[in-house]
Amino acid sequence: SVTDMGYHDRGGGPDHDASTAPQAVDALTVPDGLEADVRVTLTAERREFTLASGRRVDGYTLNGSSPGPEIRAEHGQLIEVRLLNESVPDGVTLHWHGVDVPGAMDGAAGVTQDAVGPGGEFVYRFFADQVGTFWYHSHQVSHEQVRGGLLGPLVITPASGPPADVDAVALVHHYDGRRTVNGREGVDRVAAAPGDTVRVRIVNTDFEVMRVWVDGARFRVAAVDGTGLHEPAEVEDVTVMVAAGGRNDLEFTVPARGPVRVNLGATAALLVGDGTTAASERPQEVLDLLHYGSPRGIGFDPGAPDREFAFGIGRRPGFLDGRPGVWWTVNGGLFPDVPMFTVAYGDIVRMRITNDSGESHPMHLHGHHAVVLSRDGVAATGSPWWIDSLEVGDGETYEIAFEADNPGIWMDHCHNLPHAAEGLVAHLVYE
Ligand code: C2O
Numbered sequence: 001s002v003t004d005m006g007y008h009d010r011g012g013g014p015d016h017d018a019s020t021a022p023q024a025v026d027a028l029t030v031p032d033g034l035e036a037d038v039r040v041t042l043t044a045e046r047r048e049f050t051l052a053s054g055r056r057v058d059g060y061t062l063n064g065s066s067p068g069p070e071i072r073a074e075h076g077q078l079i080e081v082r083l084l085n086e087s088v089p090d091g092v093t094l095h096w097h098g099v100d101v102p103g104a105m106d107g108a109a110g111v112t113q114d115a116v117g118p119g120g121e122f123v124y125r126f127f128a129d130q131v132g133t134f135w136y137h138s139h140q141v142s143h144e145q146v147r148g149g150l151l152g153p154l155v156i157t158p159a160s161g162p163p164a165d166v167d168a169v170a171l172v173h174h175y176d177g178r179r180t181v182n183g184r185e186g187v188d189r190v191a192a193a194p195g196d197t198v199r200v201r202i203v204n205t206d207f208e209v210m211r212v213w214v215d216g217a218r219f220r221v222a223a224v225d226g227t228g229l230h231e232p233a234e235v236e237d238v239t240v241m242v243a244a245g246g247r248n249d250l251e252f253t254v255p256a257r258g259p260v261r262v263n264l265g266a267t268a269a270l271l272v273g274d275g276t277t278a279a280s281e282r283p284q285e286v287l288d289l290l291h292y293g294s295p296r297g298i299g300f301d302p303g304a305p306d307r308e309f310a311f312g313i314g315r316r317p318g319f320l321d322g323r324p325g326v327w328w329t330v331n332g333g334l335f336p337d338v339p340m341f342t343v344a345y346g347d348i349v350r351m352r353i354t355n356d357s358g359e360s361h362p363m364h365l366h367g368h369h370a371v372v373l374s375r376d377g378v379a380a381t382g383s384p385w386w387i388d389s390l391e392v393g394d395g396e397t398y399e400i401a402f403e404a405d406n407p408g409i410w411m412d413h414c415h416n417l418p419h420a421a422e423g424l425v426a427h428l429v430y431e
């Protein structure tokens with residue numbers, strides 16, 4: 001629900017303390033002339049650049065580097081980002097992945113704005129009214145520009161400060177097939193002392209699910225896609241799956257001896273603390289978020305929806321924009337013969353996502369967070385599991401629900417971005 005403070009209340013949790021919600025902030029409008037708390041200029045270039053390892057990458061930079069700078073804000077602050085296109089021939093936008101910004105700020109080229117051509121600029125202004133881990137990326141020719149590095153992390157902390165002694169991003173991205181953490185090939189490191197509490201904000205900017213496991217400490221999954229989980233239990237020897245486009249925040253305490261190693265797939269890691277340690281074998285057991293944490297209210301009744309939609313993912317031969325091929329389909333149709341899911345403001349929406357396409361698809365809904373109700377007919381029993389990026393495996397069925405509380409036209413697409421370019425895109429529209 002949008003509370004009277006204009007704050008998207010997703011039922012609380014460690015990251016969602018209503019007492020930190022800003023007073024009198026309207027999420028939908030930013031008054032002209034209001035001075036921003038966080039001001040950033042991002043200059044986009046199409047160029048070669050060098051990773052810390054010395055490897056040359058032909059891609060895209062923001063302010064000369066990829067990933068672009070980490071943007072940090074506190075809950076309730078006004079963020080202003082001026083995007084300048086220095087030399088990206090195809091044009092560029094910025095999408096605030098996971099932030100339910102007002103429609104005009106969503107950065108979806110061709111949907112909410114035109115791409116910014118070379119020499120042009122666009123100013124994004126929105127309130128940081130959700131606490132959590134997010135990222136930003138270009139949404140113009142995004143399968144190419146995101147792959148090439150036009151992206152960066154965005155963190156919104158509670159107004160009372162970061163939730164742990166050490167608060168670090170682990171943004172994972174493949175450049176030319178090399179996996180990097182915060183732009184470093186292989187391993188990045190964060191300083192921490194024994195006894196420190198640590199939050200590691202994992203951001204999967206790649207196109208496939210990432211398998212994460214931790215050596216050297218028991219840990220909790222504190223948040224998923226920017227929303228705190230309710231009473232998440234400490235676990236060890238389990239693998240955590242991070243959807244493409246998704247974020248998982250892990251929390252742990254640094255032990256007396258040795259660093260904690262957060263393994264980010266088989267070829268990358270974040271080392272927290274002094275010393276070094278090799279990766280253990282990846283645990284077989286996978287943490288199932290459907291049954292993790294303890295239940296609490298979600299703020300609406302998904303049993304009495306105003307709208308019910310089917311989002312059926314398939315694949316078949318046909319013509320996409322006149323090009324013959326084998327393409328992804330939505331409810332049997334090839335783009336643009338795909339659904340416009342029409343809602344009215346305030347509707348409770350249920351969506352059933354099925355996947356009979358032969359591959360996994362990380363489905364990303366703009367402008368909204370949805371709660372997972374069930375997978376393959378098995379009801380969720382854990383903490384409300386709010387998502388904006390949901391990995392739907394081949395043969396799986398998910399039921400999700402959300403409140404239509406953010407008017408606009410919103411993309412709902414696969415975040416394996418080449419798949420989106422191959423037609424796996426639908427839209428949610430407000431009537
Ligand atoms: Cu992260 Cu439509 O994108």
Ligand code: CU
Nearest residue numbers: 361414416419
């Ligand atoms: Cu896909």
